[in-house]
Amino acid sequence: MNAPVLVINCGSSSIKYALIDPAPDAPRLAGLAERLGSADARLKGINSAGGSFSHALPNADHTQVLNAILNSLEGRIPGAIGHRIVHGGEKFTQAALIDSDVISAIKATAALAPLHNPANLAGISATQKIFPALPQVAVFDTAFHQTLPVKAYRYALPENLYAEHGIRRYGFHGTSHAFVSQRAAELSPRGAGGWLTAHLGNGCSTAAVWNNRSLDTSMGLTPLEGLVMGTRSGDVDPGLHAHLHRQLGWSLDKIDDVLNKQSGLLGLSGLTNDMREVEEAAEQGHARAMLALDVFCYRIAKSLAALSCALPTLDGVIFTGGIGENSPLVRSRVISLLPHFGFALDEASNDVMIRGKEGKLDRANHQGPEAWVIPTDEEGRIAMETRQCLEAQA
Ligand code: ADP
Numbered sequence: 001m002n003a004p005v006l007v008i009n010c011g012s013s014s015i016k017y018a019l020i021d022p023a024p025d026a027p028r029l030a031g032l033a034e035r036l037g038s039a040d041a042r043l044k045g046i047n048s049a050g051g052s053f054s055h056a057l058p059n060a061d062h063t064q065v066l067n068a069i070l071n072s073l074e075g076r077i078p079g080a081i082g083h084r085i086v087h088g089g090e091k092f093t094q095a096a097l098i099d100s101d102v103i104s105a106i107k108a109t110a111a112l113a114p115l116h117n118p119a120n121l122a123g124i125s126a127t128q129k130i131f132p133a134l135p136q137v138a139v140f141d142t143a144f145h146q147t148l149p150v151k152a153y154r155y156a157l158p159e160n161l162y163a164e165h166g167i168r169r170y171g172f173h174g175t176s177h178a179f180v181s182q183r184a185a186e187l188s189p190r191g192a193g194g195w196l197t198a199h200l201g202n203g204c205s206t207a208a209v210w211n212n213r214s215l216d217t218s219m220g221l222t223p224l225e226g227l228v229m230g231t232r233s234g235d236v237d238p239g240l241h242a243h244l245h246r247q248l249g250w251s252l253d254k255i256d257d258v259l260n261k262q263s264g265l266l267g268l269s270g271l272t273n274d275m276r277e278v279e280e281a282a283e284q285g286h287a288r289a290m291l292a293l294d295v296f297c298y299r300i301a302k303s304l305a306a307l308s309c310a311l312p313t314l315d316g317v318i319f320t321g322g323i324g325e326n327s328p329l330v331r332s333r334v335i336s337l338l339p340h341f342g343f344a345l346d347e348a349s350n351d352v353m354i355r356g357k358e359g360k361l362d363r364a365n366h367q368g369p370e371a372w373v374i375p376t377d378e379e380g381r382i383a384m385e386t387r388q389c390l391e392a393q394a
Contacts (some may be wrong), residue, residue: 003079005383010123020383033065062126081136082386085120087113088140095389098136137386144174147213171217173199179381180374181209194311201321202230206303208310216310230273233263268292301337316370342368
Protein backbone atom coordinates (compact mmCIF):
# COMPACT_ATOMS: atom_id res chain seq x y z
CA MET A 1 0.00 0.00 0.00
CA ASN A 2 1.57 3.30 -1.09
CA ALA A 3 -1.03 5.62 0.41
CA PRO A 4 -0.34 7.20 3.81
CA VAL A 5 -1.72 5.76 7.06
CA LEU A 6 -3.70 8.06 9.34
CA VAL A 7 -2.77 7.21 12.93
CA ILE A 8 -5.40 8.10 15.50
CA ASN A 9 -4.91 8.11 19.28
CA CYS A 10 -8.30 8.88 20.74
CA GLY A 11 -8.73 9.81 24.42
CA SER A 12 -11.92 10.77 26.23
CA SER A 13 -11.38 14.48 25.59
CA SER A 14 -8.50 14.55 23.14
CA ILE A 15 -7.49 13.15 19.75
CA LYS A 16 -3.89 12.95 18.53
CA TYR A 17 -3.31 12.24 14.86
CA ALA A 18 -0.46 11.80 12.39
CA LEU A 19 -0.56 11.16 8.65
CA ILE A 20 2.39 8.90 7.85
CA ASP A 21 3.64 8.24 4.35
CA PRO A 22 5.56 5.03 3.57
CA ALA A 23 8.50 7.10 2.25
CA PRO A 24 10.53 7.87 5.39
CA ASP A 25 11.47 11.43 4.37
CA ALA A 26 7.92 12.47 3.31
CA PRO A 27 6.57 15.34 5.44
CA ARG A 28 4.46 14.20 8.34
CA LEU A 29 1.23 16.02 9.15
CA ALA A 30 0.40 15.76 12.83
CA GLY A 31 -1.65 17.43 15.49
CA LEU A 32 -3.69 17.29 18.64
CA ALA A 33 -7.27 18.26 19.47
CA GLU A 34 -7.91 18.91 23.14
CA ARG A 35 -10.82 19.65 25.49
CA LEU A 36 -13.35 17.95 23.20
CA GLY A 37 -16.95 18.77 24.10
CA SER A 38 -16.01 22.02 25.87
CA ALA A 39 -16.24 25.63 24.71
CA ASP A 40 -12.40 25.70 24.57
CA ALA A 41 -12.03 22.72 22.22
CA ARG A 42 -9.21 23.38 19.76
CA LEU A 43 -7.27 21.58 17.03
CA LYS A 44 -3.56 22.39 16.76
CA GLY A 45 -1.19 20.88 14.27
CA ILE A 46 1.69 21.21 11.83
CA ASN A 47 1.39 21.36 8.06
CA SER A 48 3.72 19.92 5.43
CA ALA A 49 5.73 23.15 5.24
CA GLY A 50 6.49 22.78 8.96
CA GLY A 51 4.18 25.70 9.89
CA SER A 52 1.67 25.43 12.72
CA PHE A 53 -2.07 26.05 12.83
CA SER A 54 -4.68 26.30 15.57
CA HIS A 55 -8.47 26.24 15.05
CA ALA A 56 -11.14 26.78 17.70
CA LEU A 57 -13.80 24.03 17.56
CA PRO A 58 -16.23 25.03 20.33
CA ASN A 59 -18.20 22.06 21.73
CA ALA A 60 -16.97 19.76 18.97
CA ASP A 61 -17.43 16.02 19.50
CA HIS A 62 -15.18 13.20 18.18
CA THR A 63 -16.87 13.13 14.74
CA GLN A 64 -16.62 16.90 14.25
CA VAL A 65 -12.98 16.92 15.30
CA LEU A 66 -12.15 14.04 12.95
CA ASN A 67 -13.82 15.97 10.12
CA ALA A 68 -11.64 18.97 10.97
CA ILE A 69 -8.57 16.68 10.99
CA LEU A 70 -9.58 15.37 7.56
CA ASN A 71 -9.78 18.95 6.29
CA SER A 72 -6.27 19.63 7.60
CA LEU A 73 -4.67 16.80 5.57
CA GLU A 74 -4.01 19.11 2.59
CA GLY A 75 -5.92 16.83 0.24
CA ARG A 76 -3.77 13.79 1.00
CA ILE A 77 -6.05 10.77 1.24
CA PRO A 78 -5.14 8.05 3.73
CA GLY A 79 -5.23 4.43 2.54
CA ALA A 80 -5.87 3.06 6.03
CA ILE A 81 -6.42 4.14 9.62
CA GLY A 82 -4.28 2.82 12.49
CA HIS A 83 -5.84 3.22 15.94
CA ARG A 84 -3.82 3.15 19.13
CA ILE A 85 -5.78 0.97 21.55
CA VAL A 86 -4.59 0.94 25.14
CA HIS A 87 -5.65 -2.50 26.35
CA GLY A 88 -5.83 -5.67 24.28
CA GLY A 89 -5.90 -8.05 27.25
CA GLU A 90 -4.61 -11.54 26.43
CA LYS A 91 -6.59 -11.71 23.21
CA PHE A 92 -4.35 -9.49 21.07
CA THR A 93 -0.71 -10.40 20.58
CA GLN A 94 -0.42 -8.23 17.46
CA ALA A 95 -2.31 -5.61 15.47
CA ALA A 96 -5.77 -6.65 14.22
CA LEU A 97 -7.96 -5.59 11.31
CA ILE A 98 -11.02 -4.03 12.91
CA ASP A 99 -14.29 -5.91 12.40
CA SER A 100 -17.26 -6.52 14.68
CA ASP A 101 -15.43 -9.34 16.53
CA VAL A 102 -12.44 -7.11 17.25
CA ILE A 103 -14.74 -4.33 18.47
CA SER A 104 -16.52 -6.78 20.79
CA ALA A 105 -13.16 -7.98 22.12
CA ILE A 106 -12.00 -4.39 22.81
CA LYS A 107 -15.32 -3.78 24.60
CA ALA A 108 -14.85 -6.95 26.62
CA THR A 109 -11.44 -5.69 27.77
CA ALA A 110 -12.81 -2.31 28.84
CA ALA A 111 -13.07 -3.46 32.48
CA LEU A 112 -9.24 -3.54 32.52
CA ALA A 113 -8.94 0.00 31.04
CA PRO A 114 -12.19 1.77 31.91
CA LEU A 115 -10.88 5.24 31.05
CA HIS A 116 -9.08 4.35 27.83
CA ASN A 117 -10.76 1.56 25.85
CA PRO A 118 -14.22 3.24 25.66
CA ALA A 119 -12.55 6.43 24.34
CA ASN A 120 -10.57 4.38 21.80
CA LEU A 121 -13.85 2.75 20.71
CA ALA A 122 -15.47 6.17 20.29
CA GLY A 123 -12.60 7.03 17.93
CA ILE A 124 -13.15 3.85 15.91
CA SER A 125 -16.87 4.49 15.64
CA ALA A 126 -16.31 8.10 14.46
CA THR A 127 -13.67 7.16 11.89
CA GLN A 128 -15.88 4.35 10.56
CA LYS A 129 -18.58 6.96 9.88
CA ILE A 130 -16.20 9.37 8.20
CA PHE A 131 -14.10 6.83 6.26
CA PRO A 132 -16.51 3.91 5.67
CA ALA A 133 -14.42 2.46 2.83
CA LEU A 134 -11.02 2.52 4.55
CA PRO A 135 -9.54 -0.49 6.36
CA GLN A 136 -8.98 0.24 10.05
CA VAL A 137 -6.46 -1.52 12.21
CA ALA A 138 -6.21 -1.70 16.01
CA VAL A 139 -2.66 -1.51 17.39
CA PHE A 140 -2.48 -2.37 21.07
CA ASP A 141 -0.21 -0.87 23.74
CA THR A 142 -0.20 -4.22 25.52
CA ALA A 143 0.46 -6.54 22.55
CA PHE A 144 4.29 -6.31 22.53
CA HIS A 145 4.35 -7.56 26.13
CA GLN A 146 2.26 -10.65 25.42
CA THR A 147 5.56 -12.55 25.10
CA LEU A 148 6.22 -12.16 28.85
CA PRO A 149 6.80 -15.56 30.44
CA VAL A 150 4.23 -16.59 33.04
CA LYS A 151 6.70 -16.05 35.93
CA ALA A 152 6.88 -12.38 34.91
CA TYR A 153 3.19 -11.74 34.33
CA ARG A 154 1.49 -13.56 37.22
CA TYR A 155 0.92 -11.83 40.56
CA ALA A 156 1.18 -14.06 43.63
CA LEU A 157 -2.58 -14.02 44.10
CA PRO A 158 -5.22 -16.77 44.20
CA GLU A 159 -5.51 -18.53 40.83
CA ASN A 160 -9.15 -17.58 40.21
CA LEU A 161 -8.35 -13.86 40.14
CA TYR A 162 -6.22 -14.60 37.08
CA ALA A 163 -8.34 -17.34 35.52
CA GLU A 164 -11.74 -15.67 35.97
CA HIS A 165 -10.92 -11.97 36.08
CA GLY A 166 -7.76 -11.60 33.99
CA ILE A 167 -5.77 -10.12 36.88
CA ARG A 168 -2.15 -10.32 35.76
CA ARG A 169 0.58 -8.00 34.55
CA TYR A 170 0.03 -6.76 30.97
CA GLY A 171 2.47 -3.86 30.49
CA PHE A 172 1.98 -0.76 28.35
CA HIS A 173 3.96 1.60 26.04
CA GLY A 174 4.46 -1.52 23.89
CA THR A 175 4.81 0.36 20.60
CA SER A 176 7.54 2.56 22.10
CA HIS A 177 9.54 -0.30 23.68
CA ALA A 178 9.20 -2.26 20.42
CA PHE A 179 10.28 0.68 18.28
CA VAL A 180 13.38 1.68 20.24
CA SER A 181 14.63 -1.88 20.86
CA GLN A 182 14.24 -2.73 17.18
CA ARG A 183 16.04 0.47 16.23
CA ALA A 184 18.91 -0.36 18.62
CA ALA A 185 19.14 -3.79 17.01
CA GLU A 186 19.59 -2.03 13.64
CA LEU A 187 22.06 0.59 14.88
CA SER A 188 24.26 -1.41 17.25
CA PRO A 189 26.76 -4.08 16.18
CA ARG A 190 25.32 -6.13 19.04
CA GLY A 191 22.06 -6.52 17.10
CA ALA A 192 18.88 -7.83 18.71
CA GLY A 193 20.48 -9.09 21.90
CA GLY A 194 19.40 -8.07 25.39
CA TRP A 195 18.20 -4.50 25.74
CA LEU A 196 16.78 -2.62 28.70
CA THR A 197 14.47 0.16 27.53
CA ALA A 198 13.41 3.16 29.61
CA HIS A 199 10.44 5.11 28.23
CA LEU A 200 10.38 8.27 30.35
CA GLY A 201 7.60 10.71 29.48
CA ASN A 202 4.58 11.78 31.50
CA GLY A 203 4.01 8.06 31.88
CA CYS A 204 7.19 6.05 32.51
CA SER A 205 8.02 2.38 32.09
CA THR A 206 10.96 0.06 31.57
CA ALA A 207 11.17 -3.20 29.62
CA ALA A 208 13.62 -6.06 29.13
CA VAL A 209 13.73 -7.04 25.45
CA TRP A 210 15.55 -10.14 24.17
CA ASN A 211 15.72 -10.83 20.45
CA ASN A 212 12.91 -8.31 19.80
CA ARG A 213 10.66 -10.01 22.37
CA SER A 214 9.55 -8.38 25.60
CA LEU A 215 10.44 -10.59 28.59
CA ASP A 216 9.46 -8.24 31.41
CA THR A 217 8.22 -4.71 31.96
CA SER A 218 7.55 -2.40 34.87
CA MET A 219 3.85 -1.60 34.30
CA GLY A 220 1.32 -4.23 35.29
CA LEU A 221 -2.45 -4.69 35.32
CA THR A 222 -2.70 -0.91 34.94
CA PRO A 223 -0.23 1.82 33.92
CA LEU A 224 0.14 2.75 37.62
CA GLU A 225 2.64 0.02 38.52
CA GLY A 226 6.38 0.56 38.44
CA LEU A 227 8.31 3.81 38.08
CA VAL A 228 7.61 7.24 39.52
CA MET A 229 5.83 9.28 36.80
CA GLY A 230 4.62 12.85 36.30
CA THR A 231 1.57 12.48 38.55
CA ARG A 232 1.50 8.71 39.19
CA SER A 233 3.09 7.14 42.26
CA GLY A 234 4.29 3.94 40.61
CA ASP A 235 4.90 1.09 43.08
CA VAL A 236 3.64 1.55 46.61
CA ASP A 237 3.07 -1.01 49.35
CA PRO A 238 -0.11 -2.89 48.33
CA GLY A 239 -1.16 -2.46 51.98
CA LEU A 240 -1.30 1.31 51.47
CA HIS A 241 -4.86 1.27 50.09
CA ALA A 242 -6.30 -0.49 53.13
CA HIS A 243 -4.27 1.75 55.43
CA LEU A 244 -5.52 4.98 53.81
CA HIS A 245 -9.07 3.68 53.91
CA ARG A 246 -8.97 2.55 57.53
CA GLN A 247 -6.88 5.36 59.00
CA LEU A 248 -8.01 8.35 56.93
CA GLY A 249 -11.41 7.12 55.77
CA TRP A 250 -10.49 7.65 52.12
CA SER A 251 -12.79 6.16 49.49
CA LEU A 252 -11.44 3.98 46.67
CA ASP A 253 -12.07 6.79 44.19
CA LYS A 254 -10.07 9.21 46.32
CA ILE A 255 -7.17 6.76 46.69
CA ASP A 256 -7.21 6.12 42.93
CA ASP A 257 -7.23 9.85 42.23
CA VAL A 258 -4.36 10.61 44.63
CA LEU A 259 -2.15 7.78 43.33
CA ASN A 260 -2.83 8.57 39.66
CA LYS A 261 -3.15 12.35 39.59
CA GLN A 262 -1.54 13.89 42.67
CA SER A 263 1.56 11.77 43.22
CA GLY A 264 4.78 11.15 41.30
CA LEU A 265 6.96 14.19 40.54
CA LEU A 266 4.03 16.46 41.42
CA GLY A 267 3.39 14.86 44.81
CA LEU A 268 7.05 14.70 45.81
CA SER A 269 8.05 18.16 44.59
CA GLY A 270 4.82 19.90 45.61
CA LEU A 271 5.45 22.06 42.53
CA THR A 272 4.89 20.40 39.18
CA ASN A 273 4.63 17.19 37.16
CA ASP A 274 6.95 18.63 34.50
CA MET A 275 10.55 17.37 34.66
CA ARG A 276 11.98 20.57 33.17
CA GLU A 277 10.52 22.58 36.05
CA VAL A 278 11.61 19.98 38.62
CA GLU A 279 15.18 20.18 37.28
CA GLU A 280 15.16 23.99 37.35
CA ALA A 281 13.85 24.11 40.92
CA ALA A 282 16.36 21.44 42.05
CA GLU A 283 19.14 23.48 40.47
CA GLN A 284 18.08 26.43 42.61
CA GLY A 285 18.21 24.28 45.74
CA HIS A 286 14.48 23.54 46.20
CA ALA A 287 14.66 20.62 48.66
CA ARG A 288 11.48 18.84 47.56
CA ALA A 289 12.39 19.14 43.86
CA MET A 290 15.81 17.63 44.67
CA LEU A 291 14.06 14.80 46.48
CA ALA A 292 11.68 14.24 43.53
CA LEU A 293 14.64 13.97 41.17
CA ASP A 294 16.47 11.60 43.53
CA VAL A 295 13.50 9.27 43.96
CA PHE A 296 12.67 9.39 40.23
CA CYS A 297 16.21 8.39 39.16
CA TYR A 298 16.73 5.83 41.91
CA ARG A 299 13.52 4.05 41.02
CA ILE A 300 14.46 3.89 37.32
CA ALA A 301 17.87 2.40 38.17
CA LYS A 302 16.29 -0.07 40.59
CA SER A 303 13.77 -1.14 37.96
CA LEU A 304 16.44 -1.58 35.28
CA ALA A 305 18.54 -3.66 37.68
CA ALA A 306 15.52 -5.82 38.50
CA LEU A 307 14.55 -6.29 34.84
CA SER A 308 18.12 -7.29 33.95
CA CYS A 309 17.25 -10.64 35.60
CA ALA A 310 15.00 -11.35 32.60
CA LEU A 311 17.87 -11.12 30.08
CA PRO A 312 20.40 -13.88 29.29
CA THR A 313 22.96 -11.16 28.43
CA LEU A 314 22.88 -7.39 28.76
CA ASP A 315 23.84 -5.52 25.58
CA GLY A 316 22.67 -2.08 26.57
CA VAL A 317 20.17 0.41 27.90
CA ILE A 318 18.04 2.73 25.77
CA PHE A 319 16.56 6.02 26.98
CA THR A 320 13.50 7.45 25.24
CA GLY A 321 10.37 9.60 25.81
CA GLY A 322 10.39 13.35 26.57
CA ILE A 323 12.65 12.95 29.64
CA GLY A 324 14.77 10.09 28.28
CA GLU A 325 15.44 12.01 25.06
CA ASN A 326 16.06 15.42 26.63
CA SER A 327 17.47 15.10 30.12
CA PRO A 328 21.24 14.45 30.29
CA LEU A 329 20.91 14.87 34.06
CA VAL A 330 18.42 12.01 34.50
CA ARG A 331 20.40 9.70 32.18
CA SER A 332 23.67 10.43 33.94
CA ARG A 333 22.16 9.92 37.40
CA VAL A 334 20.52 6.64 36.41
CA ILE A 335 23.72 5.24 34.90
CA SER A 336 25.73 6.34 37.95
CA LEU A 337 23.38 4.28 40.13
CA LEU A 338 24.28 1.12 38.16
CA PRO A 339 28.10 1.01 38.61
CA HIS A 340 28.27 -2.81 38.70
CA PHE A 341 26.75 -3.09 35.18
CA GLY A 342 29.88 -1.78 33.45
CA PHE A 343 28.34 1.15 31.56
CA ALA A 344 30.80 3.94 30.66
CA LEU A 345 28.95 7.16 29.95
CA ASP A 346 30.80 9.91 28.14
CA GLU A 347 29.38 13.04 29.77
CA ALA A 348 30.17 15.26 26.76
CA SER A 349 28.24 12.93 24.40
CA ASN A 350 25.43 12.68 26.93
CA ASP A 351 25.15 16.47 27.26
CA VAL A 352 24.54 17.08 23.56
CA MET A 353 22.05 14.27 23.07
CA ILE A 354 18.83 16.31 23.24
CA ARG A 355 15.93 17.42 21.01
CA GLY A 356 15.43 14.37 18.87
CA LYS A 357 19.07 13.33 18.48
CA GLU A 358 19.82 9.64 18.24
CA GLY A 359 23.11 8.09 19.32
CA LYS A 360 25.35 6.23 21.71
CA LEU A 361 26.58 7.78 24.94
CA ASP A 362 29.63 5.58 25.56
CA ARG A 363 33.28 6.55 26.02
CA ALA A 364 35.57 5.60 23.11
CA ASN A 365 36.60 1.93 22.88
CA HIS A 366 34.18 0.92 25.62
CA GLN A 367 33.57 -2.85 25.69
CA GLY A 368 30.75 -3.16 28.25
CA PRO A 369 27.01 -2.73 27.75
CA GLU A 370 26.07 0.27 25.65
CA ALA A 371 23.90 3.29 26.56
CA TRP A 372 21.75 4.84 23.84
CA VAL A 373 19.30 7.66 23.32
CA ILE A 374 16.75 6.69 20.69
CA PRO A 375 13.83 9.07 20.05
CA THR A 376 10.65 7.06 20.10
CA ASP A 377 8.19 7.07 17.21
CA GLU A 378 4.98 5.51 18.44
CA GLU A 379 2.97 6.90 15.51
CA GLY A 380 5.51 5.58 12.99
CA ARG A 381 5.40 2.16 14.64
CA ILE A 382 1.57 2.15 14.62
CA ALA A 383 1.60 3.04 10.89
CA MET A 384 4.12 0.26 10.22
CA GLU A 385 2.09 -2.33 12.15
CA THR A 386 -1.06 -1.16 10.33
CA ARG A 387 0.62 -1.77 6.96
CA GLN A 388 1.97 -5.15 8.06
CA CYS A 389 -1.47 -6.21 9.28
CA LEU A 390 -3.08 -5.25 5.96
CA GLU A 391 -0.35 -6.94 3.92
CA ALA A 392 -0.82 -10.14 5.95
CA GLN A 393 -4.56 -10.08 5.05
CA ALA A 394 -3.93 -9.53 1.34
P1 ADP B 1 3.90 12.04 27.00
O1 ADP B 1 4.18 10.84 27.86
O2 ADP B 1 2.71 12.82 27.43
O3 ADP B 1 3.99 11.76 25.51
P2 ADP B 1 6.51 13.26 26.70
O4 ADP B 1 7.14 12.00 26.21
O5 ADP B 1 6.45 14.43 25.78
O6 ADP B 1 5.10 13.04 27.33
O7 ADP B 1 7.37 13.70 28.00
C1 ADP B 1 7.00 14.78 28.77
C2 ADP B 1 8.07 14.97 29.84
O8 ADP B 1 9.32 15.24 29.19
C3 ADP B 1 7.78 16.14 30.78
O9 ADP B 1 8.06 15.78 32.12
C4 ADP B 1 8.78 17.18 30.30
O10 ADP B 1 9.18 18.05 31.33
C5 ADP B 1 9.95 16.28 29.92
N1 ADP B 1 10.92 17.03 29.12
C6 ADP B 1 10.77 17.58 27.90
N2 ADP B 1 11.88 18.29 27.56
C7 ADP B 1 12.75 18.19 28.62
C8 ADP B 1 14.06 18.70 28.89
N3 ADP B 1 14.69 19.47 28.03
N4 ADP B 1 14.62 18.37 30.07
C9 ADP B 1 13.98 17.60 30.96
N5 ADP B 1 12.75 17.09 30.77
C10 ADP B 1 12.14 17.38 29.60
